[in-house]
Amino acid sequence: xxxxxxxxxxxxxxxxxxFDELLEILDLKQLGELEFEGVxxxxxxxxxxxxxxxxxxxxxxxxxxxxxxxxxxxxxxxGGDIRESIxxxxxxxxxxxxxxxxxxxxxxxxKLIFTAMASFASKELGMNYQAEAPExxxxxxxxxxxxxxGGMPMPSQLRDRVMRPRYVQLKPLQPNNPFKPEKLxxxxxxYMRAHNxxxxxxxxxxxxxxxxxxxxxMLLGTCLLPHGISFWSGHPLQAATIDHTxxxxxxxxxxxxxxxxxxxDVTAATRGLAQGQIWQDGKLVVSTQQEGxxxxxxx
Numbered sequence: 001x002x003x004x005x006x007x008x009x010x011x012x013x014x015x016x017x018x019f020d021e022l023l024e025i026l027d028l029k030q031l032g033e034l035e036f037e038g039v040x041x042x043x044x045x046x047x048x049x050x051x052x053x054x055x056x057x058x059x060x061x062x063x064x065x066x067x068x069x070x071x072x073x074x075x076x077x078x079g080g081d082i083r084e085s086i087x088x089x090x091x092x093x094x095x096x097x098x099x100x101x102x103x104x105x106x107x108x109x110x111k112l113i114f115t116a117m118a119s120f121a122s123k124e125l126g127m128n129y130q131a132e133a134p135e136x137x138x139x140x141x142x143x144x145x146x147x148x149x150g151g152m153p154m155p156s157q158l159r160d161r162v163m164r165p166r167y168v169q170l171k172p173l174q175p176n177n178p179f180k181p182e183k184l185x186x187x188x189x190x191y192m193r194a195h196n197x198x199x200x201x202x203x204x205x206x207x208x209x210x211x212x213x214x215x216x217x218m219l220l221g222t223c224l225l226p227h228g229i230s231f232w233s234g235h236p237l238q239a240a241t242i243d244h245t246x247x248x249x250x251x252x253x254x255x256x257x258x259x260x261x262x263x264x265d266v267t268a269a270t271r272g273l274a275q276g277q278i279w280q281d282g283k284l285v286v287s288t289q290q291e292g293x294x295x296x297x298x299x
Contacts (some may be wrong), residue, residue: 006015012165016197022167023200024208026053026059034090036060040082043167048080050241051216053106055209058246060088061102062205067097067120068251074116074244083135084108093117099102130249130284131277139191141259142171153234154179156230163287168194168214171257176225183228184276186264190218196255211247211286219244220292221271223264229296234299242271245289252278252285270295 013021022040028036038056043049053076058069080086086106093101099119106114149162171191176184194210196202202210220241222230229235252258262276272294278286 014197015195017168017199018165019195019197022194022210022213023206025213026055026206028056028060028063028088030063031087034064034092035090036063036088036090038086038088039085040080040084042082045161046082048082048086048113049216050076050244051213053080053086054216054244054246055156055213056086057088057104057106057114058118059205059209061090061104061116061120062208064090064092064102065100065120067100067122068204069118069248070121071115071247072118074114076109076112076114076210076243080106080114085111085174086113098122106201113130121139126163133181133279133282133284134175134189134261136259138191139171142173142191143175145170145172147274148172148175149178152177152179154232158160162232166218168210170216170217175179176230178230178232179226179234181228181230181233186222186223186225187262188218188222188225189259189261191257192260193219193257194254202255203256204251207254208248211278212256214254214258215246215260215278215286215288216241216244217288218260219262219276219288219290220272220294221272222262222274223267223292223294225264227267238295238297239292241290241292243291248285249287250283252280255279258285260286264290267294 038282091103091107104116259279264274276288
């Protein structure tokens with residue numbers, strides 16, 4: 001190969017290619033009746049993206065029951081290595097008439113990196129109530145995060161990573177310069193979707209896995225807003241998700257725009273807690289909560 005060809009820029013992957021790669025992450029290999037294997041990918045760097053593990057855990061447990069997940073409570077115990085596959089071991093804790101309960105443990109090289117409890121329930125009719133939906137413009141009125149970032153000056157050593165193609169489409173409603181963040185109220189919202197360009201048929205478990213993947217975007221960052229700090233601002237920040245909770249209230253389509261409305265009420269003792277509500281077509285479909293480590297190393 002000539003030197004000219006070696007240095008030629010590679011064509012950017014299409015939305016369809018990116019979506020297919022995301023589906024491959026959720027296409028687990030079955031090792032046994034209750035044991036599955038998932039591959040890892042560089043979504044945020046050499047450590048496994050928490051959303052990847054959340055999505056794979058939901059799908060792994062879904063393979064052991066015929067009911068959709070309604071809640072999952074997860075703990076991240078160790079950072080994962082994207083060079084290694086992840087083995088998911090599901091335990092059938094209880095199969096009741098109303099609820100099926102599962103425990104999911106994730107291992108890399110026999111080290112436990114993640115554990116979760118998930119509950120599954122059949123759909124039933126019952127009482128209905130929800131809070132008022134946020135009053136926001138349609139997603140078409142907002143720019144993607146890549147469009148916004150492309151117009152910002154940034155350190156040259158970060159540009160390739162910051163501007164690389166996204167596996168999901170993100171549209172922030174309150175754009176903030178992550179390289180020079182201001183102190184803001186701890187509240188933000190984002191439109192998000194997995195872009196199914198080819199209109200492929202997906203199971204309810206895959207829709208839940210895709211949304212679980214997306215819930216790890218920006219939740220912990222909400223806790224940083226009142227401090228005028230971001231993951232890209234150059235502060236000596238140590239940050240990692242500790243635990244993550246998802247409640248699935250209603251059916252949804254993860255390939256259509258969803259609004260994730262997030263807030264944080266407290267940062268204390270080197271931890272931050274954020275909550276989110278996810279809306280589609282005016283319906284509250286999912287609630288989220290995440291606690292994470294946020295420590296300035298100089299402290």
